[in-house]
Amino acid sequence: MTDNSTAIITEQDKRQNVFVVEMEHLKKSFGNNLVLRDINLVIHKGENLVILGKSGTGKSVLIKCIVGLVDIDEGKLVILGHNISELKDEELIEVHEKIGFLFQSGALYDSMTVRENLEFPLRRQIGSMKKEKIKLLIKEALENVGLSETINEMPSELSGGMRKRLGLARTLILKPEIMLYDEPTTGLDPITSKEISKLILEVQKKYNTSSIIITHDIECARLTANRIIVIKDGICASEGSYTDLQNSTDTWVRSFFE
Amino acid sequence: MEKIILQQSRDENPEPDVNQGNNSEIIQGSVFKKFFLEIASITIFTWHFFKEVFKPPYEFNELLKQSFLIGYKSFPLVAVTGFIIGLVLTIQSRPTLAKFGAESWLPAMVAVSIIREIGPVIIALIFAGKVGSGIGAELASMNTTEQIDAMQVSHTNPFKYLVVTRVLSATLMLPILVIFADGVGLLGSFVGVNIKGDVSIYFFFSQIFKSLGFNDLFPAFIKTFFFGFAIGLVGSYKGYYSNKGTEGVGKAANSAVVFASLMVFIIDMIAVQITSLLQH
Numbered sequence: 001m002t003d004n005s006t007a008i009i010t011e012q013d014k015r016q017n018v019f020v021v022e023m024e025h026l027k028k029s030f031g032n033n034l035v036l037r038d039i040n041l042v043i044h045k046g047e048n049l050v051i052l053g054k055s056g057t058g059k060s061v062l063i064k065c066i067v068g069l070v071d072i073d074e075g076k077l078v079i080l081g082h083n084i085s086e087l088k089d090e091e092l093i094e095v096h097e098k099i100g101f102l103f104q105s106g107a108l109y110d111s112m113t114v115r116e117n118l119e120f121p122l123r124r125q126i127g128s129m130k131k132e133k134i135k136l137l138i139k140e141a142l143e144n145v146g147l148s149e150t151i152n153e154m155p156s157e158l159s160g161g162m163r164k165r166l167g168l169a170r171t172l173i174l175k176p177e178i179m180l181y182d183e184p185t186t187g188l189d190p191i192t193s194k195e196i197s198k199l200i201l202e203v204q205k206k207y208n209t210s211s212i213i214i215t216h217d218i219e220c221a222r223l224t225a226n227r228i229i230v231i232k233d234g235i236c237a238s239e240g241s242y243t244d245l246q247n248s249t250d251t252w253v254r255s256f257f258e
Numbered sequence: 259m260e261k262i263i264l265q266q267s268r269d270e271n272p273e274p275d276v277n278q279g280n281n282s283e284i285i286q287g288s289v290f291k292k293f294f295l296e297i298a299s300i301t302i303f304t305w306h307f308f309k310e311v312f313k314p315p316y317e318f319n320e321l322l323k324q325s326f327l328i329g330y331k332s333f334p335l336v337a338v339t340g341f342i343i344g345l346v347l348t349i350q351s352r353p354t355l356a357k358f359g360a361e362s363w364l365p366a367m368v369a370v371s372i373i374r375e376i377g378p379v380i381i382a383l384i385f386a387g388k389v390g391s392g393i394g395a396e397l398a399s400m401n402t403t404e405q406i407d408a409m410q411v412s413h414t415n416p417f418k419y420l421v422v423t424r425v426l427s428a429t430l431m432l433p434i435l436v437i438f439a440d441g442v443g444l445l446g447s448f449v450g451v452n453i454k455g456d457v458s459i460y461f462f463f464s465q466i467f468k469s470l471g472f473n474d475l476f477p478a479f480i481k482t483f484f485f486g487f488a489i490g491l492v493g494s495y496k497g498y499y500s501n502k503g504t505e506g507v508g509k510a511a512n513s514a515v516v517f518a519s520l521m522v523f524i525i526d527m528i529a530v531q532i533t534s535l536l537q538h
Contacts (some may be wrong), residue, residue: 069407121412177345
């Protein structure tokens with residue numbers, strides 16, 4: 001059953017249809033391989049949406065379309081009220097600035113220290129900022145993920161869980177409105193996975209972010225999801241709460257929860 | 259309640275079978291196709307470089323950092339290589355010149371050889387091995403670990419930040435390294451001359467400067483910029499568009515060295531032709 005205490009989207013929001021992301025008939029193919037056939041989904045403000053599906057069904061491609069790493073072939077993609085296909089380059093950048101992305105591997109810059117990893121997006125996006133302010137933001141970001149003591153270390157000196165947390169800190173330092181998590185608990189032990197799941201919930205509560213979480217980890221889905229969508233063969237096959245899908249009449253959907 | 263959107267799984271597989279037939283015609287066709295696609299791809303990559311290089315914002319800090327890593331850190335290797343080239347060339351040439359009683363021409367001959375041809379080409383090949391493969395492996399590794407994607411998400415143009423800076427650094431640093439190596443090579447030659455003789459450093463270098471002209475120095479200097487550019491560009495191209503995974507990193511590093519070395523010889527051949535045309 002979905003833990004309702006974690007859900008911060010209100011009924012009023014739902015009634016008002018406050019969607020941060022809307023996809024209609026979204027299609028994406030790579031050569032002859034049609035990865036996303038017809039994706040239709042919405043994400044409400046403040047909601048954690050978990051996307052489940054077998055490997056290679058296009059889950060990561062879906063979130064890469066949202067952040068602009070992959071261009072869509074067909075369909076409508078609306079982010080924070082802006083239809084992406086109608087935006088000019090500068091407007092598109094402004095929209096993408098409101099989106100944070102936690103990569104599966106953390107994607108930390110190997111040649112930079114922890115401090116430099118956090119400084120990099122700040123200097124890029126905000127430009128000229130006072131050194132003191134940058135220091136403060138870095139300190140705060142590291143404290144939020146419990147990594148204050150690692151500030152001068154290199155990413156190679158960190159464990160898998162620490163790298164994920166640092167990746168999250170680097171993303172959160174820009175205070176995004178939408179967070180995209182690409183398999184945040186992959187390769188981690190159950191205890192660290194749980195810590196990351198809790199961190200995702202904390203982020204949702206503290207920053208009121210709307211999130212899409214791509215995962216194979218059912219425990220992570222159980223802990224973090226307000227709603228779950230199952231993708232099969234490039235389309236949204238099933239949608240509901242954790243409990244709904246756990247008791248699904250479709251044996252294939254149910255098999256994820258067994 | 260759960261919303262069932264799809265009840266039945268769809269029939270697979272939309273991908274056509276690409277492994278139909280394996281006769282030599284198809285293989286040859288695909289090899290040629292691959293070759294021309296590669297040429298087209300690297301041309302577009304080069305065009306992209308020239309489009310980005312003049313467009314602000316300029317990544318000066320990264321350019322300096324790369325120049326330090328690519329240039330400064332290559333000095334010891336280049337110094338050793340240059341010294342050995344000068345020394346060996348002198349020792350090997352002496353008996354032949356001695357046969358004709360032309361030993362006094364040794365400094366001039368070695369200097370012309372080193373400055374016009376051997377210095378730039380050997381140092382460019384060493385540079386391709388060290389820097390070209392390094393750039394290829396680094397960018398391929400960044401590609402594999404999604405660091406390039408992360409950069410794009412951080413609102414940084416990864417092409418400008420990673421490729422433009424590395425290609426520019428390689429282009430600017432190689433000529434400096436070649437000049438340095440040429441100098442060290444001449445010192446090596448001086449040592450070589452003095453193994454079996456007694457020549458003062460003043461006499462040795464005055465012989466060299468008498469024999470060298472603008473036509474020896476200038477074309478050799480100019481072509482090193484093209485060598486550096488080709489090495490930086492090929493290394494970046496191979497790394498930036500590598501296949502993901504550790505195999506992709508190895509392949510990128512390897513093909514960067516092979517392709518960059520080949521480019522050095524091709525550019526050298528063209529440069530020699532142009533120089534001889536201009537001199538006549």
